[in-house]
Amino acid sequence: MTTRKRGRPKADADRDLRGELLRTSRLLLDEGGVAALSMREVARRAGCTHQAPYHYFEDRESILATLVADGFDALAGRLKAANDLVIQQSVRTALIMSGRAYVDFALSQPGVFRVMFRPDVCNPMRFPAVLEAGGRARAELDRLTRIVHGSQATSEQASILWAHVHGLACLLIDGPLAMAFGTEQERQRHLEGVADGFADMLLASGAGGSSNPGRRRKKDVS
């Protein structure tokens, strides 16, 4: 009979249980959806007892919140990189690459992406880090709006931009576009077509940065 150890184990710096728990959680989330991420299953896969995770995370929602905050951070980073292209390249490039960044992120981490916009699963109000990171992503999209429409851009224009990329991402991971394509290449072609079409529409309708006051405005982007 092998008596199990109790109490604190000997120092094992290579362990990093917290990191292991997060990695496992992200896997479960991407594989089986939010329902598959159970505290006990995470513990089981990480090789600890069902209570050990509670030492690092207050509750189940807290572990989700950590992933969500990281997700918004990563998204904001990708968007910033795409927006920065406006300097070396063109407005159109920045617009198209931002859209691709948003969609690529959703496709690469669908599990996390879904929870990022599900306040009933992970309530941002409880987690300041989530609010902050979400704000950074939002700021990057507002910046893109100004890149496209100039400094006088309206909040309505921001909504059109965000709705487009977000809707596209949602339809791709959960909606009818999830299974519409046979090959990955086919999907890429479609997405390029959508991005081109949207960019044409947006840039043709009197949007050309500050050099083009054009149509009547309503309210500035916050």
Place this chain on the structure above:
Amino acid sequence: MTTRKRGRPKADADRDLRGELLRTSRLLLDEGGVAALSMREVARRAGCTHQAPYHYFEDRESILATLVADGFDALAGRLKAANDLVIQQSVRTALIMSGRAYVDFALSQPGVFRVMFRPDVCNPMRFPAVLEAGGRARAELDRLTRIVHGSQATSEQASILWAHVHGLACLLIDGPLAMAFGTEQERQRHLEGVADGFADMLLASGAGGSSNPGRRRKKDVS
């Protein structure tokens, strides 16, 4: 000591337990999200034992599927009504009213709407009724695409349309637009602005029905 009844109760045509269960489920879904809809809580509120619902629904997912199918039906109906406006009114009216129909539906039944696009919660493959109703809604959006872009409309144009309305709905019920407005009126103003802006963009960029072949096409809407 009041001995509880067992077995089948006396006929009570006014009961309609199935309908009661569905109504209760929709309430729970809209109030506390999908996590709040538990088989036992539904049964409790409907005034039956925890097993009675299993007589009408195979499992929890099946009760969700019924609501989702009804949801897609209702959505398809609203979209059809909006699309039909093209006859008496204009293309622009049909486009704007379709967008409003989609958003209004999401706002009026947020709980159901969310599950409609969450295959990890309710897998459409399991429920033919969901697939069918979803197909009807999709067909209505494809029809709108042809109304706007003519019979040669591409699947990319359909994606742009769907992504716009769907993204907008998502951002309104769960995203940053959920709490961006103080008053209901404020939100309505914003939505009108978004709809106007989007319609301007779409109709200005060489989309005018079959009378305008215009830009190069790629692939027809299925």
Place this chain on the structure above:
DNA sequence: ACAGTTAATGGACACTGTCAACTTGACTGT
């Protein structure tokens, strides 16, 4: 009258999140 079906009942099981109490190793100041 009687068998079969329908619409329920109550009990049990495994699983979940979380609370509480405990153990133990490592580090601290004296």
Place this chain on the structure above:
DNA sequence: ACAGTCAAGTTGACAGTGTCCATTAACTGT
């Protein structure tokens, strides 16, 4: 050297969940 504190776990328990199972009473067709 040694008591005290903290970190990082441990085990055990509880209520709530979805679902399987056997049971039972009322209705239905023959």
